[in-house]
Amino acid sequence: MSTQSSLVVAEEIAKVAKAAFESSQLVAPSERVRALNEIRKELESRRTTILAANREDLATAQIEVDAGRMSSSLIARLDLGRGDKWESMLKGVSDVAELPDPTGAVAYATELDDGLDLYRVSCPIGVLLVIFEARPEVVVNIAALAIKSGNAAILKGGKESNRTAKLLAEAISAGLAKTALPGTYIQTIETRDEVSSLLALDQYIDLVIPRGSKELVKNIQHNTRIPVMGHADGLCSIYLDETADLEKAKRVVVDAKIDYPSACNAVETLIVHESLLNTVWPEVARDLLAANVKLLCDPPTFNAISSLPNPPKNVQALVQPSEPSSYDIEHLSLTLSVIALPSLQSAIKFINLHGSGHTDAIITETDFAAATFCRGVASSSTFVNASTRFADGFRYGFGTEVGISTGRIHARGPVGLEGLVIYKYMMRSKDQKGHIVGEFGTGKKQYKHTRIHATSVPF
Amino acid sequence: MSTQSSLVVAEEIAKVAKAAFESSQLVAPSERVRALNEIRKELESRRTTILAANREDLATAQIEVDAGRMSSSLIARLDLGRGDKWESMLKGVSDVAELPDPTGAVAYATELDDGLDLYRVSCPIGVLLVIFEARPEVVVNIAALAIKSGNAAILKGGKESNRTAKLLAEAISAGLAKTALPGTYIQTIETRDEVSSLLALDQYIDLVIPRGSKELVKNIQHNTRIPVMGHADGLCSIYLDETADLEKAKRVVVDAKIDYPSACNAVETLIVHESLLNTVWPEVARDLLAANVKLLCDPPTFNAISSLPNPPKNVQALVQPSEPSSYDIEHLSLTLSVIALPSLQSAIKFINLHGSGHTDAIITETDFAAATFCRGVASSSTFVNASTRFADGFRYGFGTEVGISTGRIHARGPVGLEGLVIYKYMMRSKDQKGHIVGEFGTGKKQYKHTRIHATSVPF
Structure with missing residues (x-):
C-alpha cells in the first residue's frame, strides 16, 4: 500500500x-x-x-x-x-x-x-x-x-x-x-x-x-504532536542511605533485581552511600552474586568487593568495571550498575539526571532521609524500604492498568482507568430569564460560589 | 544574536x-x-x-x-x-x-x-x-x-x-x-x-x-513536542432549541455577543432550530441589530429577517449572507454568524465540527435537550440557558486563572492552580525487613488494598 x-x-x-x-x-x-x-x-x-x-x-x-x-x-x-x-x-x-x-x-x-x-x-x-x-x-x-x-x-x-x-x-x-x-x-x-x-x-x-x-x-x-501517554524507559534506582539496614538492603535490592529482570520496574542502578563501602555493600553484593547478578561497578564499589575475604566463586566472572554510559542503560537482564556517592543530595541529583522518572527507592532508617528522597527525586513513584517492583497498577489497587506513565502531566506512574478520562464543565441556569454576565460586577450582583454537594449531574 | x-x-x-x-x-x-x-x-x-x-x-x-x-x-x-x-x-x-x-x-x-x-x-x-x-x-x-x-x-x-x-x-x-x-x-x-x-x-x-x-x-x-496548555481559538456557539424561551434567548445571546466581543468566550455562531425561524429568531435578531451586531446569515435566517414587518433601520447595513467559511471564524468583534438547522442532533454535530472545544450553550426548556446537548457537545464547557461569557476561572470560583484550555488531557476549560500541579506516588514500608514483591502471589501474601484516610503524607 x-x-x-x-x-x-x-x-x-x-x-x-x-x-x-x-x-x-x-x-x-x-x-x-x-x-x-x-x-x-x-x-x-x-x-x-x-x-x-x-x-x-x-x-x-x-x-x-x-x-x-x-x-x-x-x-x-x-x-x-x-x-x-x-x-x-x-x-x-x-x-x-x-x-x-x-x-x-x-x-x-x-x-x-x-x-x-x-x-x-x-x-x-x-x-x-x-x-x-x-x-x-x-x-x-x-x-x-x-x-x-x-x-x-x-x-x-x-x-x-x-x-x-x-x-x-x-x-x-x-x-x-x-x-x-x-x-x-x-x-x-x-x-x-x-x-x-x-x-x-x-x-x-x-x-x-x-x-x-x-x-x-x-x-x-518523536513523530507526533498528539499527546503520548506511556514510558520509553524504566531506569529505576535504589539508593542505600548511610543509615540503611543491612537486612532490608539485601532483601529489597535482590528482589528488585531478580524478581522479573525484564520488567520496567526492575532496578537497574544501585547507589551506595560511601560510608557503607566496607559494611553493607559487600553483603548486598554477596547476595546479588549468589543470585547470579552481573555487577558493573565504579572503582570504589569494585575495589570493596575485590578485596572481600572468602569472595564468592563467581566474583571475577560477574564483577566488572562500569563505564560512564553504564548508568544510562536499562539492562532488562540480570545486570546491575553500581556507584558510590558521598551524600543523599548527590544521590538525588544523580537519579534526577540519569533516571527515567519511573520508580526509585531509598533504603534508610530515618524519616528525614525518607522525606527528602521522596520529595527530591522527581520520579512518578518514590519508595522507602520497598522494592521498585511494587510500581504496578494491580499492586497499587487500581484493578486494572492502562500502562505506566513517566510524563509530567495528566497521569503519572501506574495509570488505571482514571488516566483514560478527563472532565468537562456543565452549567445550568434555572432562572426565569436565564443568566447573563452583564448583571454581575461592581454595584451589581456578586458571585456566590457556594459549594454544592453533588456526585452526579442532576439533569 | x-x-x-x-x-x-x-x-x-x-x-x-x-x-x-x-x-x-x-x-x-x-x-x-x-x-x-x-x-x-x-x-x-x-x-x-x-x-x-x-x-x-x-x-x-x-x-x-x-x-x-x-x-x-x-x-x-x-x-x-x-x-x-x-x-x-x-x-x-x-x-x-x-x-x-x-x-x-x-x-x-x-x-x-x-x-x-x-x-x-x-x-x-x-x-x-x-x-x-x-x-x-x-x-x-x-x-x-x-x-x-x-x-x-x-x-x-x-x-x-x-x-x-x-x-x-x-x-x-x-x-x-x-x-x-x-x-x-x-x-x-x-x-x-x-x-x-x-x-x-x-x-x-x-x-x-x-x-x-x-x-x-x-x-x-506546531513547533514543540512539549505539552502545550491553552487555546488557540474561542469559537463558541449558542443553539436555540425548538423549546427555547424567547426572553432567555434574547438576553443570553445579546450578552454573549456584546458584553466583551473580543473575549475568547464571546459567542461567534448562533444556531437556530428551523421551527423558530419566524418566531424567536426575528426577535433575537431585532435585539442584536439594536446592539449594532452584524449578522452573517444563511439563506433561511437571512430571509426570515429580510421580510420582517417594521424592520430595524440598519437591517440592510448589518445583515449579510454568510459564506461557508463564516462558521469557522472567531470574529472577536460585533459580528455573529447565524445558521438554521433542523434538529438538536444536527446542532451538536455542527458544533463538534466547527467549534473549537471552548464553550457552547443551549437555550431550551427541556431537561432532555439540556442533557443531550451537554453530553453530546465535546467542548470543555457546555451551558444551559446561560451566557458563554461565564466560562472564566474567577467566575467558576477558582480564585485565579492560569488560562483556558481546549485540550483533551490534563486540564480543560478555565484552569486554576490545579492545572499547574500533578501527582506522584510515595510508598513506605514500616516492616522490620522491608517489603519485597517476591512474598506476594498464589499461595503467598495477598494485597490488602485497605483505604487509608490521610490528607497529607505522614513522613
Whole structure:
C-alpha cells in the first residue's frame, strides 16, 4: 500500500473513530458494561477458531525464530493458549466491566448565583490510538478499558499476531453490534504505514498510548504532536542511605533485581552511600552474586568487593568495571550498575539526571532521609524500604492498568482507568430569564460560589 | 544574536530552571508564600521606577502606533499606570499567596500490606515556559502562580513591554533572594530566538503555556513536542432549541455577543432550530441589530429577517449572507454568524465540527435537550440557558486563572492552580525487613488494598 493511499485510509479510520466517539456520548453508560459482557460471550463462543488462528501465528513466528530473524521470547508472548492466558483474558473483560464507571462523576460543584449551578464532570477523552507489540490479548484488554471509559479506540498490534488479532477484533465488533454503541467504536489496523499516517491526525485523535519496546515508544514520541501517554524507559534506582539496614538492603535490592529482570520496574542502578563501602555493600553484593547478578561497578564499589575475604566463586566472572554510559542503560537482564556517592543530595541529583522518572527507592532508617528522597527525586513513584517492583497498577489497587506513565502531566506512574478520562464543565441556569454576565460586577450582583454537594449531574 | 548562540543560551537557561526546580523541591512550601509576600513588597518599593519604565515602553509603542505599525488597542494593554491596574496586580500576588497550597495533598492512600502504605500526593509539574504578549503585569501574575504551585518558570513577554518586564523581573528576583528558594526559580527571556530554542528542549521543560493571539498559540503548538496548555481559538456557539424561551434567548445571546466581543468566550455562531425561524429568531435578531451586531446569515435566517414587518433601520447595513467559511471564524468583534438547522442532533454535530472545544450553550426548556446537548457537545464547557461569557476561572470560583484550555488531557476549560500541579506516588514500608514483591502471589501474601484516610503524607 502506498503512503498516499494509506493516508487516505487512515484519515477515514480516524474520522469514523471521532464520529463513533461523538455518537457514543449520547448512549447510556450502562450500554458500555453490556458491550463488555457481550464481547466476553462472543470470545467464548469463538474460542476454538481464535486459538486455531493463534497456532497459525505461532507456526509462522517459529519459522522466523528458527531462521534467527525473531527473538524466541516472542513465542511465549504470542501464545494465547499457554497456561491460563485465555481464561485470564476473559476474566479481565469481566473485571473491567465490574469496575465503577469512571465517567459522569462530579468532582466539583458550585452555585455561582441563585439558580446557576456549575459541575465539573468526569468524561472520556475521545479517540485513543493504542499501539502495542506481540501479545494478542492486549487487543481485548485495551478494547475493554477503552469501552469502559467511554473512549473510541484504534488499535494496532504486532504483525506477528495479525491472524489472532483479526479474529479477536471481529469478536469485539460482534459484541458491540448487540448494543446501542457504534460497531466502529473499536477499530483495528494492521500496517505501520497506517500508524504513521494516523500520528499526523491530531484533529481526530486525542491520545496515543504506545505499549512495547523503548524503540517503539521513542519513535512514536518523536513523530507526533498528539499527546503520548506511556514510558520509553524504566531506569529505576535504589539508593542505600548511610543509615540503611543491612537486612532490608539485601532483601529489597535482590528482589528488585531478580524478581522479573525484564520488567520496567526492575532496578537497574544501585547507589551506595560511601560510608557503607566496607559494611553493607559487600553483603548486598554477596547476595546479588549468589543470585547470579552481573555487577558493573565504579572503582570504589569494585575495589570493596575485590578485596572481600572468602569472595564468592563467581566474583571475577560477574564483577566488572562500569563505564560512564553504564548508568544510562536499562539492562532488562540480570545486570546491575553500581556507584558510590558521598551524600543523599548527590544521590538525588544523580537519579534526577540519569533516571527515567519511573520508580526509585531509598533504603534508610530515618524519616528525614525518607522525606527528602521522596520529595527530591522527581520520579512518578518514590519508595522507602520497598522494592521498585511494587510500581504496578494491580499492586497499587487500581484493578486494572492502562500502562505506566513517566510524563509530567495528566497521569503519572501506574495509570488505571482514571488516566483514560478527563472532565468537562456543565452549567445550568434555572432562572426565569436565564443568566447573563452583564448583571454581575461592581454595584451589581456578586458571585456566590457556594459549594454544592453533588456526585452526579442532576439533569 | 545568531540562532546557534541563542541555542546555547537557551539550553543554559533551561538547565538552570530544571536545577532550580529540583532544589526547590527540598524547600518547605511555606517559603513559597513568603516569597510572594516579599515580591509584593519589592514591587511596592519600586513602583515609581517601574511605572517610569512603563511610560518609556508606552512612548515607544505610541510611535509605532502613529506610524501604523502597531494596533492602538495595544496601548491600553501595555499601560500599567492605567486605572487600578497597578493595585490589582499587587492584590493578585496577595490573593494567590492566600490560596490553599495546591501541593502535598493526598488524594488516594491505601495500605497494600501490613506496614506498606501508598500515597498519591499532589506535586508541581516542573519547569513551565510561559509566553505571552503586551500586558506586562502578566509577568507578575504568572510568576505568582508558578511560585505558589512550586514550579520553576521561564517567562517571555511581548517586546513592547521589555523595559517594564525587566524591572518587574528584577523585583521578583529580589523577593526570591530573601527566601530559601533559588533566585533562578523565575527567569525571563526577551527574544523570539530564545523561545524557538527553548521549545526544542523537552528534556528540561515540562509544560508550555502560551497566552496571546491565535497565531502565537498555533505557532507554538506546531513547533514543540512539549505539552502545550491553552487555546488557540474561542469559537463558541449558542443553539436555540425548538423549546427555547424567547426572553432567555434574547438576553443570553445579546450578552454573549456584546458584553466583551473580543473575549475568547464571546459567542461567534448562533444556531437556530428551523421551527423558530419566524418566531424567536426575528426577535433575537431585532435585539442584536439594536446592539449594532452584524449578522452573517444563511439563506433561511437571512430571509426570515429580510421580510420582517417594521424592520430595524440598519437591517440592510448589518445583515449579510454568510459564506461557508463564516462558521469557522472567531470574529472577536460585533459580528455573529447565524445558521438554521433542523434538529438538536444536527446542532451538536455542527458544533463538534466547527467549534473549537471552548464553550457552547443551549437555550431550551427541556431537561432532555439540556442533557443531550451537554453530553453530546465535546467542548470543555457546555451551558444551559446561560451566557458563554461565564466560562472564566474567577467566575467558576477558582480564585485565579492560569488560562483556558481546549485540550483533551490534563486540564480543560478555565484552569486554576490545579492545572499547574500533578501527582506522584510515595510508598513506605514500616516492616522490620522491608517489603519485597517476591512474598506476594498464589499461595503467598495477598494485597490488602485497605483505604487509608490521610490528607497529607505522614513522613
